[in-house]
Amino acid sequence: MYWKDKVARAIAGYYKSSRSVNMYGSVEVPVCRKGFQSSVSSPSLDKESEIPQEMSEVHDHGCSLSVQLTPEIERKYVHRVYDAIAPHFSSTRFAKWPKVAQFLNSLTPGSVVLDAGCGNGKYLGFNPNCFYIGCDISAPLINICAEREHEVMVADAVNLPYRTGFGDATISIAVLHHLSTDSRRRKAIEELVRVVRKGGLVLVTVWAVEQEDKSLLTKWTPLSHRYDEEWIGPSSPRVRSSPASNSLERIPESDENGCQGVNQLKHESVWNLEPCKKKTLVEDSPTNHKKNDLQSHQEYFVPWHLPYHRAEVTGASAIALENGLAKKDDKKGTVVYNRYYHVFIEGELERLVSGIDNAFVVERFFDKSNWCIILQKT
Numbered sequence: 001m002y003w004k005d006k007v008a009r010a011i012a013g014y015y016k017s018s019r020s021v022n023m024y025g026s027v028e029v030p031v032c033r034k035g036f037q038s039s040v041s042s043p044s045l046d047k048e049s050e051i052p053q054e055m056s057e058v059h060d061h062g063c064s065l066s067v068q069l070t071p072e073i074e075r076k077y078v079h080r081v082y083d084a085i086a087p088h089f090s091s092t093r094f095a096k097w098p099k100v101a102q103f104l105n106s107l108t109p110g111s112v113v114l115d116a117g118c119g120n121g122k123y124l125g126f127n128p129n130c131f132y133i134g135c136d137i138s139a140p141l142i143n144i145c146a147e148r149e150h151e152v153m154v155a156d157a158v159n160l161p162y163r164t165g166f167g168d169a170t171i172s173i174a175v176l177h178h179l180s181t182d183s184r185r186r187k188a189i190e191e192l193v194r195v196v197r198k199g200g201l202v203l204v205t206v207w208a209v210e211q212e213d214k215s216l217l218t219k220w221t222p223l224s225h226r227y228d229e230e231w232i233g234p235s236s237p238r239v240r241s242s243p244a245s246n247s248l249e250r251i252p253e254s255d256e257n258g259c260q261g262v263n264q265l266k267h268e269s270v271w272n273l274e275p276c277k278k279k280t281l282v283e284d285s286p287t288n289h290k291k292n293d294l295q296s297h298q299e300y301f302v303p304w305h306l307p308y309h310r311a312e313v314t315g316a317s318a319i320a321l322e323n324g325l326a327k328k329d330d331k332k333g334t335v336v337y338n339r340y341y342h343v344f345i346e347g348e349l350e351r352l353v354s355g356i357d358n359a360f361v362v363e364r365f366f367d368k369s370n371w372c373i374i375l376q377k378t
Helices: 002-017 053-057 072-091 098-105 139-147 182-194 286-296 316-323 348-353
Strands: 112-116 131-136 152-154 167-173 196-207 221-227 271-275 299-307 326-329 334-342 359-367 370-377
Touching: 072 139, 072 299, 072 316, 072 334, 098 167, 098 196, 098 359, 112 182, 131 139, 139 152, 167 182, 182 196, 182 348, 182 370, 196 359, 316 326, 316 334, 348 359, 348 370
Parallel strands: 112 131, 112 167, 131 152, 167 196
Antiparallel strands: 196 370, 221 271, 221 299, 299 334, 326 334, 359 370
16 A cells, blocks of 8 residues: 555645646645545636736746746637537547557556546556556546546646655656647646656657648648737737737638748747738649648647537537637537647657756657657656
8 A cells, every 4th residue: 555655645745835726827726536526617718817926826846937827828729628628528538549558557566657637537547556646727627537536636737736756657648739838848848757756757748740641730720920028918928910810719720721831939928820821832843842831830720629419518618609719610510619739840859858957768759640758757
């Protein structure tokens, strides 16, 4: 029972020493324990989140406050979307990726494993010889995990509410690509490393630009972006409107035409997003240039089609439609949500890790259109 006691002490230490802020600005993080009814609830989608002053009291593990504050694009096009689609999303997430399964099965019996961004908890308990803790920013997904009697809580990937060195391994499966800046993605990896012991392992997987099914890129909406050093608020990147641009809510679901490449990121302060303008290709090899254009992009809206009969489960879709966060597709009988993704290029994960002094890359691989790395803490 030593390893269960170890987990209990780690979690108990969290209650005594720290608090976490969820995406809606609440400093009280609900916890769902095995055998207890979850009390997690999700605020309605029409409420604008505000960051309370108590944020300054949160243990940030050396992180600047600006990195911890959730950008508007993530709140609208990641957090609120997954809250709205949680039951349907969960029903589609049951298959285990072979490489993730291999990693979990390779762990020493009795290992304590954290799944940061656990979703519906499909990997929690996968290896019965290990003990699992999960966390996710989506309260409805955590409710689903709690109903399955997993040890889970609502938490932010860039500010994990766990003691340093408490676990033997952490996994982050298809999570980092929802974070909208380099600094937040790097901080999330640093947090994964922080919470494992020396010698502990970290597995990270992210969507790749180099998709095996090339047709998928034509179904995603590429986003162009520009940065502005002025802030409107501490957590709300500005979306400026101009005669030549559309607001985020009016970005089309997909654009099958190529568009201009994404500029190199110089400042991580303010998003100004607009759909890429269609480009007339007059070069000698238009097909190749179109392919290169699509693959040069890393910022996308990826649609999620929620069937009408599933959209009535929570009523969240009605609010999302009213607020312009979703649109109807009567031909398919679905409510369409756009999810923000930053898809990774080859070597990008390694670049993020290169500045972390207390971890090194054990293995890197490409699996099912995902770039993946395994780190070991030193």
